[in-house]
Amino acid sequence: MIDLETTNDISVLPREFYARDTIEVARALLGKRLVYRSENGRIAGTIVETEAYLCDDPACHASRGMTPRNAPMFGEAGHAYVYFTYGMYHCLNTVTATEGIGEGVLIRAVEPTDGIDVMIQNRGTDKLTNLTSGPGKLCVAFGLDKRHNRLDLTSSELTIEDGNAPAEIVTTTRIGIRLAADLPLRFYIKGNPHVSRK
DNA sequence: AGAGCGATGGCCT
DNA sequence: GGCCATCGCTCTA
Numbered sequence: 001m002i003d004l005e006t007t008n009d010i011s012v013l014p015r016e017f018y019a020r021d022t023i024e025v026a027r028a029l030l031g032k033r034l035v036y037r038s039e040n041g042r043i044a045g046t047i048v049e050t051e052a053y054l055c056d057d058p059a060c061h062a063s064r065g066m067t068p069r070n071a072p073m074f075g076e077a078g079h080a081y082v083y084f085t086y087g088m089y090h091c092l093n094t095v096t097a098t099e100g101i102g103e104g105v106l107i108r109a110v111e112p113t114d115g116i117d118v119m120i121q122n123r124g125t126d127k128l129t130n131l132t133s134g135p136g137k138l139c140v141a142f143g144l145d146k147r148h149n150r151l152d153l154t155s156s157e158l159t160i161e162d163g164n165a166p167a168e169i170v171t172t173t174r175i176g177i178r179l180a181a182d183l184p185l186r187f188y189i190k191g192n193p194h195v196s197r198k
Numbered sequence: 199a200g201a202g203c204g205a206t207g208g209c210c211t
Numbered sequence: 212g213g214c215c216a217t218c219g220c221t222c223t224a
Contacts, residue, residue: 051216053216059216060216061216064210067209067210068209069208069209069210083208083209083216084207084208084209085207085208085215085216085217086205086206086207086215086217086218087205087206087207087208087215087217088205088206088207088217088218089217089218091216091217093216106216108216134217134218135216135217136216136217136218137217137218174216175216175217176215176216176217177215177216178214178215
């Protein structure tokens with residue numbers, strides 16, 4: 001059976017969306033829709049919080065050169081970089097900028113729109129504002145892990161589709177980092193209840 | 199409301 | 212061996 005919604009959808013963001021300034025991408029991703037065509041059906045949500053990680057930024061995994069773990073960050077823009085942390089969580093990033101430059105955007109929170117029953121099952125809670133309000137939480141809710149590392153976000157079962165630009169974006173410092181903790185590289189949709197923290 | 203902390207394992211020096 | 216781009220629980224107020 002042919003799935004017409006898989007890759008030819010004109011609403012899927014093209015490679016050029018990601019292959020530019022990382023901070024611009026981090027801001028532009030707000031309001032876009034993260035869509036995963038999973039074994040349990042379509043799971044989707046509106047991106048409401050992101051963080052930029054830059055090549056000369058000590059908090060960025062790629063800032064000290066390429067290693068087996070961070071290699072995807074140096075690859076072609078528009079791919080997923082999913083890493084494992086704290087022994088039990090995964091985090092989803094979009095690779096940005098030019099190939100060879102290790103940069104990306106961490107998707108920190110989404111507002112659930114599709115497959116909410118599956119998310120509730122995966123997360124073990126039915127409180128909507130707690131389902132996907134954090135980078136680890138949203139990966140659990142969507143069922144994302146190392147299997148999704150390096151997936152092409154423009155042509156795989158995991159994509160990001162166009163959406164409505166938010167009315168107002170708030171800029172703050174990033175969460176949960178020790179180095180470069182003072183840089184204003186976190187962005188979220190003002191007033192959205194699915195953001196991880198104010 | 200906010201601080202502290204344990205769980206848990208891969209990665210890097 | 213130390214360090215995490217986390218989360219949820221407990222304790223204190």
